[in-house]
Amino acid sequence: MSGYDLIGDVHGCAQSLKHLLNKLGYRLDNGCYRHPQRTAIFIGDIVDRGNNIRESLQLVRAMVDGNSAQIVIGNHEYNALAYCTKARADSDRNFLREHNERHESQIRETLVQFAAYSEEWQSYLEWFRQLPLFLEFENFRVVHACWDQNLIDQLKQQGVANLSDDKFIHKSAERGCFQWQVVDRLLRGTYLPLPNNEVMLSQDGYRRHVYRTKFWSLNPETHQDVVFQPDPLPAHIAGMELTEREKARLLHYGEEQLPLFIGHYWQEGRPVPIRGNIACLDYSAVKNGALVAYRMDQEKQLDPNKYVWVDVDPADVTPLGD
Ligand SMILES: [Mn+2]
Structure with a gap:
């Protein structure tokens, strides 16, 4: 085998995923997509939102079980697990993830599509617990949202690779505890509270108290220097200087580090590396964007010409019913 094809957030877009795998030269063989020389790597977030979540999970799991792919867990798989896991009796909650309106709406499509297949859904929940939190290869790294070396070193010391414990x-x-930090940082990334307790309304209609930040900017000065999300900051905040406390909450993934692949961030437009050693492969397939792959070989600097993508298949995103 030689080479890896890294694939961004699928979010239930199984038809698009089949088109992308075909374009990359994978062929269906006994129920499993395979490439004669290459291995696929999924960056997590297979579930939620799209029309074909069950089929996406079936396809990806067959590839992982058949040694044709690897995968890291995304925040949506974690959220599904936490949403469906009962809290212990001495806890102040019923489930690990609260069943409020926002959480319910995020997982709704997944639960609806598995409504008639509850045993199968249980088996995927078990499977999510086996998925690695991060992957490290000789010449590159993979994590859903953010590489935090300090937390990853601690996980390695403790022999923790996934959520099976x-x-x-x-x-x-x-x-606030270590285990919460691991999930929050690796699967959701870094973020900052909006200054002065301000709140902004995001495109998806939620009130946000925080905004997502880059974990690679060197010596940022203002909020605009670090924002990394589709929703722009309000103009009066964008130009405000970062306080020392805010700067201390940010990370810096250096330019000398191994190439890193992430998903998570709802990018738009033509896929390009963020920097020579960082590529985000989430191009918002399920928001009528593209499902994107990067063909990784031995390069030390990521190459804009090594992206392969397909526009989302309408069958994955057209509202059903009405
Ligand atoms: Mn995602």
């Missing part, structure tokens, strides 16, 4: 997953729901 009961104690770890229950702790991960307790804001």
Whole structure:
């Protein structure tokens, strides 16, 4: 085998995924998409939002079980697990992830599409617990949202690769502790509170108290220097200087580090590397964007010509019913 094809957030877009795999030279062989020389790597977030979530999971799991692909867990797989896991009796909550309106709407499509297949859904929840939190290869790294070397070193020391440990997953729901930090940082990335307790309305209609930030900017001065999300900051905030405290909350993934692949961030437009050693492969397929792959070989600097993508298939995103 030689080479890896890294694939961004699928979010239930199984038809688009089949088109992308075909374009990359993978062929269906006994129920599993395979390439004669290459291995696929999924960056997480297979579930939620799109029309074909069950088929996406079936396809990806067959590839992982058949050694034709690897995968890291995304925040949506974690959220599904936490949403469906009962909290312990001595906890102040019923489930690890609260069943409020916002959380319910994020997972709704997944639960609806699995409504008639509850045993199968249970088996995917078990599977999510086996998915690695990060992957490290000789010449590149993979994580859903953010590479935090300090947390990853601690995970390695403790021999924690995934969420299979009961104690770890229950702790991960307790804001502030190490297990919570791991999930929050690796699967959701870095973010800052809006200054002066301000709130902004995002495109998807939610009130946000925080905004997503880059974890690679060197010596940022203002909020505009670090913002990394589709929704622009309000103009009066964008130009405000970062305080020392805010700067201390940010990370810096250096230019000398190994190439890193992430998903998560709803990018738009033509896929290009963020920098010579960082590529985000989430191009908002399920918001009528593109499903994107990067063909990784031995390069030390990422090459804009090595992206392959397909526009989302309308069958994955057209509202059903009415
Ligand atoms: Mn995502």
